[in-house]
Amino acid sequence: MAHTLPDLPYAYDALEPFYDEQTVRLHHDMHHKAYVDGLNNAESKLAEALEKGDFALIKHIERELSFHGSGHILHTMFWENMKPGGGGPADGAVAELIDRDFGSFDNFKKLFSASALAVEGSGWTILACNPIFEKLVVLQAEKHQDLTQWGAVPLLIVDVWEHAYYLKYQNKRAAWIEAWWNLINWDDVNRRVALMQQK
Template sequence: MHSLPPLPYAYDALEPHLDEQTVRLHHGAHHKAYVDGLNNAEAKLADARDKGDYALVKHWERELAFHGAGHQLHALFWENMRPDGGGHPHGAIAARIEADFGSFEVFQKYFSTAATVVEGSGWALLCWNRNFGRLEVLTVEKHQNLALWNTVPLLACDVWEHAYYLKYQNKRAAWVEAWWNLVNWEDVNRRLESAGD
């Protein structure tokens, strides 16, 4: 059984860039719903295997992908932020950004634009592509679809409206701009190191 991971900081710790009410609702309701949905889908699939009844396997596989992806991306999102975060990256991730995008400023503008223009509810991700040996920016309109295989997500910006609407209303670009003040580059570096070549 999966469980809702605790936040690595207090609910109000990301103020003023991300308000306490949004963090509580986003973590305690939205993320928890993904965890509950994932557990339910896994239980239904286990039951189908036990009974040899696969009539609803397509439905439960979709539920598994939707809730499982939502849970994993949210877990990444929370750890990718920290109080007093932001600024320029350092260490290995800074070197990779320089090599793959030319400069942090180019990368930041590219990532911000991707996050702002992704259609509907979605995500912007910085990923390590093991096949290509480079960083990639991906946009995810539906988090259970549009995967680039053999990539490891390192940094996630949630642009579903529940991530920012209470504070930023319909101003997604303002949320993305504020989010840069929260980025936990230490976490991104750890993820890059463990992603391997």
């Protein structure tokens, strides 16, 4: 089945003033959709290669699957990780895990923000649970798929590709990151923690 662009869980202007309507609209309707389309195209090419038994382009196809598939997954989660009236310190189960693994919410926020600011080129910063290490980790992902850890399950992510913030914040990535903290949907993060703890 073809992948489809999911609807936003709120109106385009619902994240104002921290995330402007024009950027949200372009980011969701054009950039995110491009990754959905790219993933569908890559899966179609893979199906064709399987049908013909011709794998001459498999390296290219696998790269496209990784790039566009990861882009679609991360963007979908990015929208769900935010909500109008969000932000503030973490609460619930994730707050307890943050205190355990980073010492305090303030430590975590400083680490996460520094990591997001330092992403080289385009990418993401991710709070993830790594069940192999039995702890939370803060990771960078260049592009959508590089520098991640096998087994780590994303819980909270911020998009630091310039298309995510350039219209409002220009090249001021630090200002975008600071604004993003006002949008975090901790209910969604705790829902993801609960799913991890069930496994």
